[in-house]
Amino acid sequence: xxxxxxxxxxxxxxxxxxxxxxxxxxxxxxxxxxxxxxxxxxxxxxxxxxxxxxxxxxxxxxxxxxxxxxxxxxxxxxxxxxxxxxxxxxxxxxxxxxx
Amino acid sequence: xxxxxxxxxxxxxxxxxxxxxxxxxxxxxxxxxxxxxxxxxxxxxxxxxxxxxxxxxxxxxxxxxxxxxxxxxxxxxxxxxxxxxxxxxxxxxxxxxxxxxxxxxxxxxxxxxxxxxxxxxxxxxxxxxxxxxxxxxxxxxxxxxxxxxxxxxxxxxxxxxxxxxxxxxxxxxxxxxxxxxxxxxxxxxxxxxxxxxxxxxxxxxxxxxxxxxxxxxxxxxxxxxxxxxxxxxxxxxxxxxxxxxxxxxxxxxxxxxxxxxxxxxxxxxxxxxxxxxxxxxxxxxxxxxxxxxxxxxxxxxxxxxxxxxxxxxxxxxxxxxxxxxxxxxxxxxxxxxxxxxxxxxxxxxxxxxxxxxxxxxxxxxxxxxxxxxxxxxxxxxxxxxxxxxxxxxxxxxxxxxxxxxxxxxxxxxxxxxxxxxxxxxxxxxxxxxxxxxxxxxxxxxxxxxxxxxxxxxxxxxxx
Numbered sequence: 001x002x003x004x005x006x007x008x009x010x011x012x013x014x015x016x017x018x019x020x021x022x023x024x025x026x027x028x029x030x031x032x033x034x035x036x037x038x039x040x041x042x043x044x045x046x047x048x049x050x051x052x053x054x055x056x057x058x059x060x061x062x063x064x065x066x067x068x069x070x071x072x073x074x075x076x077x078x079x080x081x082x083x084x085x086x087x088x089x090x091x092x093x094x095x096x097x098x099x
Numbered sequence: 100x101x102x103x104x105x106x107x108x109x110x111x112x113x114x115x116x117x118x119x120x121x122x123x124x125x126x127x128x129x130x131x132x133x134x135x136x137x138x139x140x141x142x143x144x145x146x147x148x149x150x151x152x153x154x155x156x157x158x159x160x161x162x163x164x165x166x167x168x169x170x171x172x173x174x175x176x177x178x179x180x181x182x183x184x185x186x187x188x189x190x191x192x193x194x195x196x197x198x199x200x201x202x203x204x205x206x207x208x209x210x211x212x213x214x215x216x217x218x219x220x221x222x223x224x225x226x227x228x229x230x231x232x233x234x235x236x237x238x239x240x241x242x243x244x245x246x247x248x249x250x251x252x253x254x255x256x257x258x259x260x261x262x263x264x265x266x267x268x269x270x271x272x273x274x275x276x277x278x279x280x281x282x283x284x285x286x287x288x289x290x291x292x293x294x295x296x297x298x299x300x301x302x303x304x305x306x307x308x309x310x311x312x313x314x315x316x317x318x319x320x321x322x323x324x325x326x327x328x329x330x331x332x333x334x335x336x337x338x339x340x341x342x343x344x345x346x347x348x349x350x351x352x353x354x355x356x357x358x359x360x361x362x363x364x365x366x367x368x369x370x371x372x373x374x375x376x377x378x379x380x381x382x383x384x385x386x387x388x389x390x391x392x393x394x395x396x397x398x399x400x401x402x403x404x405x406x407x408x409x410x411x412x413x414x415x416x417x418x419x420x421x422x423x424x425x426x427x428x429x430x431x432x433x434x435x436x437x438x439x440x441x442x443x444x445x446x447x448x449x450x451x452x453x454x455x456x457x458x459x460x461x462x463x464x465x466x467x468x469x470x471x472x473x474x475x476x477x478x479x480x481x482x483x484x485x486x487x488x489x490x491x492x493x494x495x496x497x498x499x500x501x502x503x504x505x506x507x508x509x510x511x512x513x514x515x516x517x518x519x520x521x522x523x524x525x526x527x528x529x530x531x532x533x534x535x536x537x538x539x540x541x542x543x544x545x546x547x548x549x550x551x552x553x554x555x556x557x558x559x560x561x562x
Contacts, residue, residue, distance in 0.1 A: 003216040003330070011327050011335055018336040022343030025121040031442065031467045034348060034449030035183060036134075037124055038315055042190050044117055044137050045318055045341040047334055048197040050148045051325045055204045056160070057152035065156065067204040069163055074197035076164040078190050081171025083138040085186065088175060089453055090131045096461035 036089040043082025049075035109147030110333040116140030117337055121344070127462055144333055180457045181414050184311060184446035185242040191314045192235035198321040199228025203288065205328055211279030217328055218278050222271035222287065224324030229288050230267075230295030231317040237299035238310055242446060248304025256301055257365060263294045298364065305488075308447050309352040309363045316345025348448045355442035355468075357494075357504035387523060387536045389543040392551055395517055396558030399425075402479035402515075404435040406471070408508055409451055410444050412485020412521075413548055419458035421552030422484060426460060428559045437464050439471045439481075439508050441489040472509050481513035483535075485548050491533045501531060516541040519551050 029037050052071035059065045117140045123133030154160060178186050202225040206213070213221070240246045267290035270283045302310055319341025326334030353360060399405055407426075413419060429436050438460065444451040452465050466474075475481060483490055490510045493500040510516050518536060520543055535541055544551055 002214045003220075003327075005216070007330055008216055008327070011330065011332065014332055015323055015327075015335050015339050018339035019343045021118065022121070022340040023347060025118070025125070025340075026344045026347045028125045029121070030126055031351075031440075031449060032127060032452045032462055032465060033124060033130055034351075035187075035447055035453045036130065036449075037121075037344065038187055038312070038348065038448060039183070039190070040120065040124060040134055040137055041319065041341045041344040042187065042194060042315060044120065044141070044337050045194050045322045046197065047141065047144055047337040048194065048201060048322050048325060049141075050144050050331065051201045051322075051329055051334055052197065053145070053148045053154070053160070054152055054329055054331070055201050055208070057155050058208070059155070059204070060208065064204045064208055067200045067207075069156075069159060071197040071200040071204070072160060072163050073167045074193040074200070076167035077171040077174075078193045078197070079141055079171070080168040081175045081186075082190060083134060083141070084172055084175035085178065085183070086134045086137075087131065089180075089183070089456075090127075090134060092180075092453065092456040093127050093130075093462045094456070094459070096463055 032093070033090075036086045039082050039086045039089065043079055043086065046075040046078040046082065049079060106147040106151035109143050109150070110331075113140045113144040113147065114333055114336045116143065117340060121340060144337075147333075180453050182243075183453060184307065184450060185239050187447060188235050188239040188242055188307075188311055188314070191311070191318045192232050192239065194318040195228045195231035195235060195314075195321055198318070198325055199225055199232060199288075201325055202228060202321075202328065203284075206278075206284055207281075209278075210281060210284075211277075213278040215275050218275045219271075220324055220327045222274055224321050224328065225284075225288060226267050226271060226291045227317050227324065228321040229291035230264075230298070231314050231321065233292045233295035234299040234310075235295075235314050235318075237296055238307055238314065241299070241304050242307055248307075250303040251297075251300040256297070260294065260297055260301075260365075263290050263297065266290045267294060301365075302363065306356075306358075306363050308443055308445070308450075309349055309356070309358075311447050312345050312349035312352055313360070313364075314345070316342050316349060319343075319345055351442060352448060355506060357502075357506065387541075387543055389523075389545055390517070392544060392546070392554040393558055395542070395544050396555055397562060398480055398515055398517065399429060399434070399482070399555065400432055400559045400562045402429075402434055404478050405429060405437075405480045405482060406475065406478045406510070406513065407436065407438045408481060408483045408486050408490060408510055409438060409440070409455065410484065410486025410489060411446060411451075412487070414445070414451075414454050414485070416485060416548035418484060418548040418552050419454050419460075421549050421556065422455075423458040423460050424556045425552055425559070426464075428556055432559070432562075437466050437471065437474075439468065439475075439510075440465055441468050441486070441508050444486060444489060468506065468508055475509045475512040478513040479515065481510035481516045483510060483516065483518040484552070485519070487533055488531070490535055491531070492538075493531075493534050497534075511535055511538055511540070514540065517544055518542070519544050519546070519548050521545070521547060 323338025
C-alpha cells in the first residue's frame with residue numbers, strides 16, 4: 001500500500017476546499033436548526049459505510065471481515081437513524097397558522 | 100457492462116448532493132429538502148461503491164444493514180425530543196467506531212507494507228476515532244444521567260491525560276517508522292480509548308453541548324482521514340463538511356459561555372464553585388420575594404408584551420405543552436408573546452427550539468439572543484421557566500463570578516420578572532446563586548414548572 005505524493009496533495013486540496021465550503025455553509029444555517037443540522041451531518045458522516053464496503057471487498061482474513069461488518073453495522077444504524085430523526089425533528093417546525 | 104468511470108461520476112453526484120443538503124438546511128422552508136438530498140447522496144454513494152468494488156458476502160452485508168437500519172429507525176422514531184442530545188452522542192460514538200474499525204482493518208490488511216504518509220494519517224485517524232468513541236459513550240452516559248454529571252476531578256489528572264494521549268502519539272510515531280509492530284498499534288488504540296474516557300469524565304454536564312459539538316467534529320475528521328487512506332475523495336468531502344459543522348457549533352457554544360476550547364476540555368468547570376457561597380445563601384433568600392400563582396396571573400394577563408425565557412428545567416418538568424397553552428390563552432387576550440432562546444439553553448446546540456417546536460410553538464416566535472436582547476427593556480413581563488445561569492446579571496458586572504463575561508438574556512431590564520422555580524434554595528448548573536432573584540422588579544413563583552404553568556393557564560382564563 002502506497003500513497004503517492006501527488007495524490008496526497010490533491011486530497012489535501014480537496015479537504016481544505018471542502019472544509020472552507022463547509023464553514024461557509026454552516027455559518028448560514030439558522031440557529032433554530034442547529035439540532036437537526038447536527039443529526040444531518042452525523043448521518044452524512046456515516047459515508048464511512050463506503051469505506052467499510054471497500055475494505056470488505058479485499059478482506060483476506062476473518063478478523064478483517066469481522067471488523068468491516070461491525071463497521072457496516074455501526075454506519076448503517078447511523079445513516080438510517082440519522083436521516084429519519086432529522087426528518088422527524090424538521091416536521092415539528094411549523095409556522096403560525098393563526099395569522 | 101458498467102463503464103469503469105461510472106462510480107467516480109456517481110461519487111461526484113453524491114458530493115454535490117451532500118453540499119446542497121447543507122445549503123438547503125440553512126432555513127426551515129427548505130430544510131426537509133436538504134435532509135432528502137443528504138439521504139439521496141448516501142444512497143448514490145453506496146450504489147457507486149457496489150459498482151466499483153462489487154458486494155462481497157452480500158448475504159451477510161444485507162442482513163447487517165437491515166438489522167442496523169431497524170435499530171437506527173427504532174431509535175429515531177421512539178426517542179423523546181428531550182433525549183435527542185443522548186441519541187446524538189451515541190451516534191457520534193457509532194460513527195467514530197465505524198471509522199476506527201475500518202482504519203484498524205486497513206492496518207491489519209496492509210502491515211507491514213505501509214508507507215510513512217499513509218501510516219501518519221492512518222494513525223491520526225485511528226486515534227481520533229477511538230477517543231471519540233469512548234468520549235461519546237461517556238457523554239451519552241452523563242446526558243442520560245446513568246453516571247454523575249459532575250466533572251471527575253482527581254490529583255494530577257492533567258498530567259495523566261497528557262501522558263495517555265502523548266503515549267498514543269508516540270506509539271503512532273514509532274509505527275510510522277516501523278509499521279510492522281502490531282502490538283504498538285494495539286497499544287495506540289487502547290491508549291486512545293482510555294484518553295477519550297478520562298477526557299470527557301473530567302468535563303461537567305453543563306459543558307456537554309460544547310463537548311457534543313467537538314465530538315461531532317472529530318467523528319467527521321476521522322471519516323475524512325479514511326478518505327486520505329483509501330484515496331476516496333467522497334469520504335474526504337463528506338468528512339470535511341461534518342468536521343467543519345462540528346467546529347462551528349462548538350465555537351458558537353464556547354462563545355455563548357465565554358469560554359475557550361481549552362477551558363472547556365481541561366477546566367473542570369462546575370466542580371468547586373458549589374462550596375463557595377453557602378453562608379451567603381441564607382441572606383440572599385431573605386431578600387427574595389415571592390408571589391402566588393393567583394397574584395402572578397393578572398400581571399401576565401394585563402401585560403402588553405410577555406417574553407418567555409425557557410431553560411432545560413422546563414423540559415425536565417415536561418412543562419413545554421403547558422407553556423404552549425399559556426401562550427394560547429395570553430394571545431387570546433391580545434398579549435404579545437415571544438420566546439427568548441439562549442444559545443446554550445438545553446443540552447445541545449438548538450435543543451430548546453426543538454423542544455418548543457414539538458410543543459407546537461410556531462418557530463417565528465422563537466427569537467435568538469442577539470436578535471431579542473434589546474427588546475427586554477420594552478417588555479412588561481419576562482417569564483423565566485427553568486432557566487438560571489443564562490439570566491444571571493452577575494455575568495455582566497461581577498468579576499468574581501464564575502460565569503463573568505458569559506452573554507446573558509437581559510431579563511432584568513423588563514418591567515417585571517417572574518421566575519418559576521421549584522424551591523428558594525438550589526443553584527444553577529454553574530453552582531452559584533443568582534442575584535436576579537433579589538432584584539426589586541423580580542418575583543419568584545415557587546412550584547413545579549408544569550403545575551405552576553397549568554395553574555397560570557386556568558387563572559388567566561378566568562380573568
